[in-house]
Amino acid sequence: MTYTPDAIRHVKLSTATLPLATPISDAKVFTGRQKPMTEVVFLFAEILTEQGVCGLGFSYSKRAGGPAQYAHAREVAGSMIGEDPNDIAKLYNKLLWAGASVGRSGVATQALAALDIALYDLKAKRAGLPLAKLLGAYRDSVRTYNTSGGFLNASIDEVKERATQSLAEGIGGIKIKVGLPDSAEDLRRVAAVREHIGHDVPLMVDANQQWDRATALRMGRKLEQFDLVWIEEPLDAYDAEGHAALALALDTPIATGEMLASVAEHERLIATRACDIIQPDAPRVGGITQFLRLATLADQAGLDLAPHFAMEIHLHLAAAYPREPWVEHFDWLDPLFNERLETRDGRMVVPDRPGLGVTFSDQARAWTTDSVEFGTR
Incomplete structure (x- = not known):
């Protein structure tokens, strides 16, 4: 041929x-x-x-x-x-x-x-071929966690209700937002969700860059009791040195990278060992061409991967990452596409449809x- x-x-x-x-x-x-x-x-x-x-x-x-x-x-x-x-x-x-x-x-x-x-x-x-297969997949499904139910505008009862729904829908982990001016309230919300979902369900928190170094270290130590999968964006996205110090000081892994807009910016995170889990966003770094460059560097550095948002794209890219990754579940984009991604047993399934496997609605x-x-x- x-x-x-x-x-x-x-x-x-x-x-x-x-x-x-x-x-x-x-x-x-x-x-x-x-x-x-x-x-x-x-x-x-x-x-x-x-x-x-x-x-x-x-x-x-x-x-x-x-x-x-x-x-x-x-x-x-x-x-x-x-x-x-x-x-x-x-x-x-x-x-x-x-x-x-x-x-x-x-x-x-x-x-x-x-x-x-x-x-x-x-x-x-x-x-x-599905995009994951074109790239060279390591797996046909990826661990998934829900974020869209854990925002701070929701009451803790609403967050708990949404967590129950997500787990019933086959999603494997729950992430909630923290970083409130009242750190005690952050701890109360995390404690309530941990108690609600149990200690066997993966739980993550995301401070969205709102802590300074002292607060991040203090909160990181207090959060250790909840056996979190990671603490996300505890510091300003460009504070690579501060993130590196936290990663060394805490048992809980540090995740960051979603707000960076190029491979070059992520290279500094990798070089300074600023995180345990890197969270690039393909649309933000320039597309799949750039994401694949970044993923190679991250794998060589021994980092885990949890891409940010846009699960319709990132499911395929995560499936092609050598180390077992996570993919973030957001239902916000559902109205844009005719197809739905399947979740079961805590994982998101790579569709068998060619390409990304979605069409605009x-x-x-x-x-x-x-x-x-x-x-x-």
Whole structure:
């Protein structure tokens, strides 16, 4: 069998706003740094080839930045027309340098992430494989934990009720938010959830960067009694040295990385041994091309992996990580897709559908606020 060349003939970019049923608050709201989150803005990319294969990808922004991602993608996406969609690394470089004057991280690469992810979805569909299988999977399911039920806007009774529901739905672990100005209240909430779910259920906490070094160390020591899987983002995302000191001082593993927007920023975390569990986000670091670079570095350093958000993408990437990872379960994105990911026995199952295994729903189309197209259908 010989390779049949293909070419990108059409690219469609869309931006859509997903409204959240309830305003969401983590510690950043209670410390006055952010307002409650009421929506998530998405950048969707759809790439069609001459042979009729279509790839879907997305990036996102919470609170601010969505329009900037869309604007940047609009400026560079047209240069993909006529290119071979299988040359993903070449295309990523082309797009990166087309917009390099505004940098190679943050919004500039988050805009490229949707296109990069769409190319991987397309390549896996062309091969007739789930993306995890295309990448080289180590497993057909991944340990999963729920976050969307553990935010600080919910009462402790609501958090407990949602934890019960998540476990009944086959989700394996529960993460709740901490980082309140009243640390005693944090401890009361953690104690209540631990008692409710029992000591055999994996439990994680997330401070969303709201502690200083002294508070993080003090709270970390007090939290040891709850046998947590990890303490997430106890310090500012860029305080690699502080995270490294905590990782050395505490028995509970430290997890961080979700807010970093490039491989280069994660390299500092890895070099300083700033965490036990690294939490990259493919849409935030620039897509799957960059995520795979980062995952190789993390594995070489002996780090565990728990990617942030976007389980529709990260399930496949986690399944292809050499060490047993975790994937984060959020139900917020369910209305965007026609398919649902299966959870059972504490794990999320890699779908047998080609590519990412998801298609955009009519609701996602209805929430679209703008779109632009390049090439011809």
